[in-house]
Amino acid sequence: MRVYSFPRGGIFFEDSTVPSRNTSETAFLPALSVIPMIQHTGGRARPLVSVGDAVREGMLIGKGQGMGSANIHAAVPGRVVRTVSWTSTDGLINDGLVIHMEGSFEKLGKSEEVFPWTDLSPSALQRLISDLGIVEMEGTGRPIADILSALPSAGEPYTLVVRCVFDDPWLAADYVLCRERLKAVVEGSVIMAHAVKADRIVFAFSHREKDIGSAFLAEAENYNVPASLVLTGSRYPQRNRRELELVLRNYEKKEETELGSLLILGPATLAAVHDAVKLKRPILDRYVAVGGSAVKNPRVMKVRIGTRIGELFAECGGFIDKPARIAIGSPLLGRTVTDLDEPVIKPSYAVFAMLDSQVGGSVPRNCISCGECRAVCPVGLDPEELFKRISGKKSGLKKSGAPDILNECHGCGCCEIVCPSRLPLSSVILDATVRGK
């Protein structure tokens, strides 16, 4: 089968400190959960309960407030014992409810009722997905309701793309999910295709995971929806929207087919869609890869939303030595955290702690003009030049806001990770882009 790859730049990203992709373990239920009112792109959800109130597992406790916001549910039963607020390292002010676990679980350990969905209209499916607070289970957690509202008008051809492109070893949690919940991901894809009236489903798999892709395709044959498998390269950032679209357009040309507009969603999001529609279950837990050189026993864990990351590290045997960096996400794009009480939220697919030897020293040095950053940029930008201009070391960009060239950067982080001088290239470029908007 042909393998489609984006044309230039990128890196083969390997990391021996990620957990094994063989299996997952279920994390301990947290005695205290911290449920943030922002687990999505936009503004905070409005809390519907107060200190002292009892909450049930899966109960709606935060109401989404317009675009970018999504409903929030209690991940465990218990009582709200206090509220907390904090400022994350990226300057976002968040607040949350602290729930002391008590009482009985309505879903955990019970055989859950299954609801038929095939007779539901697309708008009824979309309403369920929105009411149960389903967001993209990665990135900034874009609410699915917002994504759907931006779709092309009815009648135009388009394709649901199930993005299973493993170009970053820190996607281990998604990989394990694809194996352990294959049927749920495929049915979630079919549900989503019905909800948005997509003409077909494309399972986009990196070629090393071809066998799982073939199993997805075989499972999809149980449903009356056209589906195909497209194999991609595994060079990072193959899974980025721009690079994935490039290869799908290439596939379209080679196969003489028409995909139309593309709705691209990941497997964890589609499993959440399945649970929302088929089980009427909000996002109560998620798969998380916990690792890094500072962690004794890295592993992929199934974790309740609201579990504090310090508890996950403790469950993995604690730290070998003092970490130099702790972050949520992948080392390529992750957000550094300084407080081990920060909780796992809907988009938290990985959590890592690195020793200084893995971070490679945190003090930036002078550019040595090696050209590595230019060589890996998939867009063909000159990150060194942009960085120097933004930092004021050269005239040009600083006074003129964010010119088009900055908007071309999609923040893949390739330039920054290869820079031997440890210059924060993509961080500075992205920051300038956001400030200029």
Ligand code: SF4
């Ligand atoms: S972060 Fe931007 S400038 Fe750096 S490699 Fe990626 S696209 Fe290029």
Ligand code: SF4
């Ligand atoms: S990779 Fe770093 S050191 Fe090399 S040219 Fe780019 S900015 Fe300079």
